[in-house]
Amino acid sequence: MSPIHLLLVATQFTLFLVCGVFWGLYFSISRSYQVFTAGELAKIARTIVANLEVPMRNISLLCIVLMSLSISFYPDRSGWSFYGIIASMLFIITSLVITTAIEVPINNMVVTWTDDDKPADWEQLRGRWQYFNVVRTILALLSFALFAAAVVFA
Numbered sequence: 001m002s003p004i005h006l007l008l009v010a011t012q013f014t015l016f017l018v019c020g021v022f023w024g025l026y027f028s029i030s031r032s033y034q035v036f037t038a039g040e041l042a043k044i045a046r047t048i049v050a051n052l053e054v055p056m057r058n059i060s061l062l063c064i065v066l067m068s069l070s071i072s073f074y075p076d077r078s079g080w081s082f083y084g085i086i087a088s089m090l091f092i093i094t095s096l097v098i099t100t101a102i103e104v105p106i107n108n109m110v111v112t113w114t115d116d117d118k119p120a121d122w123e124q125l126r127g128r129w130q131y132f133n134v135v136r137t138i139l140a141l142l143s144f145a146l147f148a149a150a151v152v153f154a
Helices: 004-027 028-034 038-073 080-110 122-153
Strands: none
Touching: 004 028, 004 080, 004 122, 028 080, 028 122, 038 080, 038 122, 080 122
């Protein structure tokens, strides 16, 4: 197995981990936000943030580094696969920007809520949070699909 092949496999695996977390959160929790009270949602958010904050920061950074290296060392820069990997990286970066610029600030608010102490517009914030969970999940899945196709069909 060539070094570039090993790099592509490692990159695909880390991208799979990032996408898996986003998909898992969407599939297991995000689709049900509306059934939780503000206090319940805050408790769930505190647990998720405690479990994912550091690992996701590290895995996401590793994913971006590996994707950058995959692009840098990709042998055929004339085919669709090369541009597919570039598009894949743009999709995952966009999903990570959504996470850090939109969702993390909302998370930081949500974790402070209680049923008795919540903002008047908490349901609108919850809806915004849910909307961007869907958007980032779709972008991450597109990223993974493009990268996988580029590796498999190149």
